[in-house]
Amino acid sequence: MSDIQETKGMHALTIRLQDEMFALEATHVREILDPVPITRVPNAGDFVGGLINVRGSVVPLADLRVSFGMDRPPPDADTRIVVMEIDLDGEPLVAGILADKVYDVTDITAASIEDAPRVGMRWPAEFVRGIGRRDDDFVIIPDMNRIIRAEGDRSSSLAANERTDR
Amino acid sequence: MSDLDPAEVFRQEAADLIETLEQALLDLEKRPDDGELVGLAFRALHTLKGSGAMFGFTAVSEFIHEFETAFDRVRKGEAAADRRLIAAALEARDHVARLIDDPDVDPARGQAILAALKVAVSGEAPALGAPQPEPAAAVMAAAAGPSAGWRVRFRLPADALTLGTNPLLLLDELRALGPCDVLAEAAEVPTLDRLEPQQCYLAWDVTLRAAVPQEAVDDVFLFVRDDMDLLIEPLAAHGAQQPEQPDAATAAAAALAAAAGLLDEAVAVTPPAKADAVPAGHLPAGPARSSAVKVERNATLRVPAERLDELMDRVGELVIAQARLSQLAETIHDPxxxxxxxxxxxxxxxxxxxxxxxxxxxxxxxFGRFRRLVHDLSEELGKSINFVTEGEDTELDKTVIEQLADPLVHLIRNSIDHGIENPERRAETGKSATGTLRLSASHRGAEVAITVSDDGAGLNGERIRRRAEEAGLLLPGQAISEGELNRMIFQPGFSTAAQVTSLSGRGVGMDVVKRTIDGLRGSIDVDTRPGKGSTMTLRLPLTLAIIDGLLVRVGQDRYTIPLAAVEECLELPTGVDGDARGRSFLNLRGDLVPFLKLRQVFNTEGRPDPFQKVVVVASDTTRVGLVVDQIIGNNQTVIKQLSRLHSGLKTFSGATILGDGTVALILDVMNLVAFGQKLEERRRAETLGRAA
Structure with a gap:
């Protein structure tokens, strides 16, 4: 799946996290919500520390800023939640992604996408699928599957440890 | 419904029929003289054959045809339904199931099974004063042999039409055998004011002029024979009556016309060959349609499971919307x-x-499925087992039942393989040679308890300890309570079977059982008495979809506790303060109940409310208090599973959506209680340590 997209370029929803632009696979985006009340999940870790109600279903809220080691200011007027359907080992997982701002939907041509440089990046290279170029800006294309798998595992084991410690 | 695959429809129907067949065969083993059971099995076979051919499952219908032929000897009382025959028939039933799954399955295998079946039915047949299962068959057996034809007189039960029997089809089938004279007897037709249009008042007298074997005639009535009056006689004996027929027919038709008062002359003088056309014209709507009008027996409906799931989802949404409405109504205060x-x-x-x-x-x-399992296992292991089931009508959510099948198979296998001893050993210990395996279900509050108990050897504590130590699950000599030692068998990779058999003892199984039951939010417990037997008790929630919950507040967050688990609510007495790590004990009418401060378990920020409340929850006999800031009240809770991202969290069993649209987590009482239990055991150990 990702191979095809990489050769054909990508239909992307661009969002801002801190002061970087990220590109999410637009075909996987279900909807974009204004901030809604978030239910804290104790002991779940910061990455998926919340649950939200999306039209009657309970959806985990993921904060990519945790994965990329960014600051996490409280929500403001620009904050949005991007609800995505992510294919995780063949099973669809619906998750909300917190965005500091949502820009627009754009096409990123294959030619302008480069592999993530192994060095010289501030964030974990395994979480970046590629760097695209849009006008004069760089766009980070995150590898959602890897992030969710890694962070999901980490928060689960974290919760498990915390439980047995008590 | 129109997009249903016909083959799939057949498979569903076949699954039911195969089960009927299997149950009948198993019952037959216990009551070999029961003609009803033979008939039941035979009808299941016959229907399977028919619909198999109709849906293009040729291999299936051909195989069943042979099966049927062999089994027919049992029906006619020429062979006894002994153990050997039942075993062969069960084999054949398995092969039918295989053929339905895969029509290309090795035909040689089928042949071998059929051969075995034939040997089984032919074996002792003549020697035995075989039971005559059906009176009608007995009459015919006496008159065996070809004749010039048959005189068939039959009357269907009055409600035959509403039950879907079409007499015209029966007559057509008879006519397919050869030329027939059909005569309707309308003597029983009442006057119009008392006429029930859906009742069958007619009887038929059919003269079949064809030298066919009586089985052929017999088969026509296969499905209706149990309730009907049927007389089949060789034709020669009644030759003298032939001339009377036209008169009788005309009289009958005339009587019918008079009774109905509606039929025109042309029908009233219908020649005898067409006499059956009279009742046909008289039937109000045809049996197929009339059956829809008044179906009281078996008024059930087959509905695809996903529709029920969908319905449940909609109701779930409705419950949430209703909660919102109630909240709104409360704030607006409009009566x-x-x-x-x-x-x-x-x-x-x-x-x-x-x-x-x-x-x-x-x-x-x-439960029905396990009878076969027990039957096969006891044969294979040479153990004699009396399988008793209780509480079959206990109801459980469909999803729960489906997921219970595998765990129960494991438990039953374990009981038979490891629990119940072989007859010699049982005799040595003074027990009856036949072991008893009891499977029972009952409601206990909001839970269903299912027990599998046997009167076998019980769990061997020493061997469990040895095995646990070998597997590194237990330190050598480590002190452990008896209950905990027995629970060791649910640890992954644990097996005490000295010998690995084909049935169990591979060390997978019990931990799978435990995992499945945990997944259903249930629990499993084991109780054993050496030499007397052991009992496994499964406790399961009634449903996985919607529960009654108690809404509480901890800090700013709200949580739901399943109401079924709540024993009581009280205020936390002043001065009973937990230690810094959130655990302590409460004196509840003399009992020490450990309590957990949820604020600390959940790392809640902010100041606690001045008067803390305790919700005492229980699972089985263990209780634990949960300290919260506020008890908000009851609510209907639609359980939503947590995503895989949160599947590692054991303190929550799911989430729900509250009236104001926010999400609240549902506490997993079982895990919280287990957590509290650990605290109590640790406290006991500490007290003991201090005393020593």
């Missing part, structure tokens, strides 16, 4: 709105109960 909100609440709650009711299935459907 009219409050009225409507209460009405809706009442309706929603009863709709919820009804919908959940439709998903409830009696557990007997599951």
């Amino acid at each position: 009219a709105l409050v009225n409507v909100a209460e009405e809706i609440e009442r309706l929603t709650s009863s709709l919820r109960d009804t919908t959940m009711g439709t998903r409830m299935v009696p557990i007997g459907s599951l």
Whole structure:
């Protein structure tokens, strides 16, 4: 799946996290919500520390800023939640992604996408699928599957440890 | 419905029929003289053959044809339904199931099974004063041999039409055998004011002029024979009556016409060959349609499971919307709105109960499957086992039942393989040679308890300890309570079987059982007495969809506790303060109950409310207090599973959506209690340590 997209370029929803632009696979985006009340999940870790109600279903809220080691200011007027359907080992997982701002939907041509440089990046290279170029800006294309798998595992084991410690 | 694959329809139907067949065969083993059972098995076979051919499962219908032929000897009383025959028939039943899954399955295998079946039915047949299962068959057996034809007289039961029997089809079938004279006897037709249009008042007298074997005639009535009057005689004996027939027919038709008062002359003087056309014209709507009007028996409906799931989801959404409405009505304080909100609440709650009711299935459907398992295992192991089931009508959510099948198979296998001793050993210990395996289900509050108990050797504590130490699950000599030692068998990779058999003892199984039951939010417990037997008890929630919950507040967050687990609520007495790590004990009418401060378990920020509340929850006999800031009240809780991202969290069993649209987590009482239990055991150990 990702191979095809990489050769054909990508239909992307661009969002801002801190002061970087990220590109999410637009075909996987279900909807974009204004901030809604978030239910804290104790002991779940910061990455998926919340649950939200999306039209009657309970959806985990993921904060990519945790994965990329960014600051996490409280929500403001620009904050949005991007609800995505992510294919995780063949099973669809619906998750909300917190965005500091949502820009627009754009096409990123294959030619302008480069592999993530192994060095010289501030964030974990395994979480970046590629760097695209849009006008004069760089766009980070995150590898959602890897992030969710890694962070999901980490928060689960974290919760498990915390439980047995008590 | 129109997009249903016909083959799939057949498979579903076949699955039911195969089960009927299997149950009949197993019952037959115990009551070999029961003609009803033979008939039941035979009808299941016959229907399978028919619909198999209709849906293009040729291999299936051909195989069943042979099976049927062999089994027919049992029906006619020429062979006894002994153990050997039942075993062969069960083999054949398995092969039918295989053929339905894969029509290309090795035909040689089928042949071998059929051969075995034939040997089994031919074996002792003549020597035995075989039981005559069906009186009609007995009459015919006496008159065996070809004749010039047959005189068939039959009367269907009055409700035959509403049950879907079409007499015209029976007559057509007879006519397919050869030329027939059909005569309708209308003597029983009442006057119009007393005529029930859906009742069958007619009888038929058919003269079949064809030298066919009597089985052929017999087969026509295969499905209706149990309730009908049927007389089949060789034709020669009644040759003298032939000339009377035209008169009788005309008289009958005339009588019918007079009774109905509606038929025109042309029908009244219908020649005898067409006499059957009279009742045909007289039938109000045809049996197929009339059966829809008045179906009282077996008024059940087959519905695809996903529709019920969908319905449940909709009801779930309705419950949430209703909660919002109630909350709104409370804030607005408009009496009219409050009225409507209460009405809706009442309706929603009863709709919820009804919908959940439709998903409830009696557990007997599951128990039935195990009879075969027990039968086969006891044969294979040479153990004699009396299998007793109790509480088959206990109802459980369909999803729960489906997932219970595998765990129960494991438990039953374990009981038979490891629990119940072989007859010699049982004799040595002074027990009856036949072991008893009891499978029972019963309601206990909001839970269903299912027990598998045997009167076998019981768990061997020493061997469990040895094995646990070998597997590194236990330190050598480590002190452990008896209950905990027995629970060791649920650890992954644990098996005490000295010998690995084909059935169990591979060390997978019990931990799988435990995992499945945990997944169903249930629990499993083991109780054993050496030499007397052991009992495994499964406790399961009634449903996985909607529960009654108690809403509480901890800091700013709200949580739901399943109401069924709540024993009581009280204020936390002043001065009983937990230690810094959130655990301590409460004196509840003399009992020490450990309590957990949820603020600390959940790392809640902010100051606690001045008067803390305790919700005492229980699972089985263990209790634990949960300290919260506020008890908000009851609510209907639609359980939503947590995503895989949160599957590692054991303190929550799911989430729900509250009236104001926010999400609240549902506490997993079982895990919290287990957590509290650990605390108590640690405290006991500490007290003991201090005393020593």
